[in-house]
Amino acid sequence: MEFLSFGMVIAxxxxxxxYARVRCGSGNARDFFVASGQLGGxxxxxxxxxxxxxxxSVLGFSTxxxxxxxxFAGWFMGYILLSYPVGFVLAPLLWQLGRRTGSITLADIFRAHFSSRLLEVVVAANAVAFLLPLGQMQFTGLISVMRSLHWHVIPTVDCYNP
Structure with missing residues (x-):
């Protein structure tokens, strides 16, 4: 039953x-990254x-x-709860700066604000370098969850060995 549900969600x-590609996609970077600014609040x-x-974060908290x-619970709750007030203040400012400069990514904002191509490359490289471990952690957590459901999962690279 769970495989049928999973297959239906994927389909x-x-x-x-x-449908979205046929109906309203022009295929440029702005459409891909920020949905042409059509996402609501x-x-x-x-x-x-x-x-x-x-x-x-959910699996990391319990572990x-x-x-x-x-x-650790006290530190983690402060860390998670602090992200919203900081985001509440910074996100609208970044959004306004991005709209004003026509930027799509954070690296574009740095390039436009500081007029530095080198800074744009450094910010983009750091974003990739720090997001890759986060992506790996997401896949490791997903494998852990799927194995706890007794689904037979064979990842190409297995970093989780129970």
Whole structure:
């Protein structure tokens, strides 16, 4: 039953992607990265929640408390709760700066604000370097969840050995 549900979600996602591409996609970078500015505030709010409370942070929280005790729980709750007030202040400022300069990525904002191509490359390289381990952590957490559901998963690179 769970494989059927999973397959239906994947099929619906592919159908929605094809429909969106046929109906309103021009194929430029702005469409890909920021949906041409068509995302509403409510959708962006839920996307932000998905980024903050990702599988890595949810699994990492319980593992950290188990390994390091209650002090870790206090630190982690402060860390997670602090992200929203900081984002509440910084996100609108970054959004306005991006709209004013026509920027799409954070690296574009740095290039436009400081007029430095070198700074843009450094920011982009750092973003990639720091997001790759986060992506690996997401896949490792996903494999852990799938194995706990007793799904037979054979990843190409297995960093999780129970």
């Amino acid at each position: 619906a996602s592919i159908a929605l992607a094809v 409510l959708l962006v709010f839920f996307l932000t929640i998905g980024e903050t409370y990702s599988i890595g 950290g408390v188990y390994l390091h005790g209650a002090a």
